[in-house]
Amino acid sequence: MSIKVTNLSFIYSPKTPFEKVALDNISFEIAEGETMGIIGSTGSGKSTLIQHLNGLIRTTKGNITVCDIDLTSKRPNLKKLRSLVGMLFQYPEYQLFADTVFKDVCFGPLNFGFSQKAAEEAAEEALRLVGLNFDDVRDRSPFELSGGEKRRVAIAGVLASKPKILVLDEPTAGLDPAGKREMLDLIRSLKGDSIKTVIMISHNMDEIAEYADRVLVMDNGKIIKDSHPRALFSDISMFKETGLKLPHSVNISTLLRARGFEIGTPLNINELLTNICDRMEGSK
Numbered sequence: 013m014s015i016k017v018t019n020l021s022f023i024y025s026p027k028t029p030f031e032k033v034a035l036d037n038i039s040f041e042i043a044e045g046e047t048m049g050i051i052g053s054t055g056s057g058k059s060t061l062i063q064h065l066n067g068l069i070r071t072t073k074g075n076i077t078v079c080d081i082d083l084t085s086k087r088p089n090l091k092k093l094r095s096l097v098g099m100l101f102q103y104p105e106y107q108l109f110a111d112t113v114f115k116d117v118c119f120g121p122l123n124f125g126f127s128q129k130a131a132e133e134a135a136e137e138a139l140r141l142v143g144l145n146f147d148d149v150r151d152r153s154p155f156e157l158s159g160g161e162k163r164r165v166a167i168a169g170v171l172a173s174k175p176k177i178l179v180l181d182e183p184t185a186g187l188d189p190a191g192k193r194e195m196l197d198l199i200r201s202l203k204g205d206s207i208k209t210v211i212m213i214s215h216n217m218d219e220i221a222e223y224a225d226r227v228l229v230m231d232n233g234k235i236i237k238d239s240h241p242r243a244l245f246s247d248i249s250m251f252k253e254t255g256l257k258l259p260h261s262v263n264i265s266t267l268l269r270a271r272g273f274e275i276g277t278p279l280n281i282n283e284l285l286t287n288i289c290d291r292m293e294g295s296k
Contacts, residue, residue: 015042015065015177015209020074021233022060034060036233037042037074039133045204047210049224050144051217056230058213063178065211072280078195079176083126094123098175098207102182105154105162113139113157120173131172139170142198164198164246171202180212182250184219192216196223219258221245221279229254232291276284 022035026054034057045172050058067080067090076083079096098108099105100128110116117138121131139146142164149157156163170178195245196219203210214220220227221241229237229244231254236242245251245262261284265275269289275287 014044014077014079016077017041017064018075020048020061020064021074022064022069022072024140033233035064037259038230038233038235040228040235040238042209042211044208047223047225047263048181049220049227050211050213050230051215051220051256052230057233058230059181059228060150062099062181062213065072065177065179066094066099071225090125095173096175097177097179098170099179100167100170100181100183102185104166104170105159107166108154108162108169110225111153111180112126113144113154116154116165117169117172120169123172126173134172134174135168138172141202142168150230160187163187163195167198167237171206172204173267174243176207176268177209177211180210180214184214184216199223217245217259218261218280221262229256241279242277245279 013045018039020035020038021033024032024034030200038061040274049114050061060069064071064076064083067083067088072082074084078093081093083087083093083098109115110119112137118131122128126134136146138175139149142165144161149161149165154162157165178199180199184195187195199210199212200223212220212224224241227237227239227241227244228235229239229250230239236248236254237250239247243266245259248266251258261278261280264284265278265287267270268275273291276282278284278287
């Protein structure tokens with residue numbers, strides 16, 4: 013269930029005064045089982061890229077293969093592709109529409125050819141997977157739920173179709189700190205038997221540092237870095253050039269390093285505290 017992108021380019025409004033190069037000859041691969049973070053400033057091409065991965069934007073130049081489906085063929089099987097690649101946009105709760113939670117979550121499976129019974133079973137399983145009490149929420153209007161519950165229902169609506177790849181655009185946008193942690197822990201817990209690969213866009217570098225196996229950095233439609241988090245966040249100069257922020261743990265370690273207190277590149281607060289304690293123990 014790998015993804016291969018080769019020499020992909022895309023231009024909005026070509027040959028008009030509003031022409032905008034969104035993707036500029038980018039290439040990369042994502043192996044099955046990876047959690048890939050995609051970062052970059054606003055307008056760098058992140059959302060345009062992920063919309064190519066399930067055919068929301070058709071390929072005009074370059075090649076994309078997702079789960080052995082060639083998206084550059086004349087008639088790619090988009091229905092199969094979209095059943096394999098579940099996409100959750102920013103503020104996914106805005107996409108809820110049915111009068112009950114159960115109907116909303118059943119919609120995807122039914123659209124992809126599940127029988128009524130199979131769709132209902134998949135919806136029940138998905139709601140339980142996202143931590144909602146099925147009996148409590150099934151007949152409620154999704155618009156009566158809390159913000160966090162709405163987002164869980166939206167995720168359940170994607171999971172019910174049993175995708176192999178989950179694509180998330182700013183999955184924690186608008187949530188409070190506790191809600192963000194719950195959402196990220198939920199996403200991590202979902203990866204396994206069904207969800208094999210996760211692709212996550214985020215402006216929150218703390219989330220990327222802690223949850224991603226690899227990170228693509230985009231700038232002006234190009235990939236300027238493809239790296240593992242620890243190596244990436246050790247490259248302070250690149251972040252100064254792009255205007256992206258460093259994770260809080262890396263910022264603190266950088267300040268300590270400038271004062272002669274070396275603790276490496278911790279990717280989260282727990283690592284930061286452990287490294288500080290180890291460094292102090294070693295200096296005794």
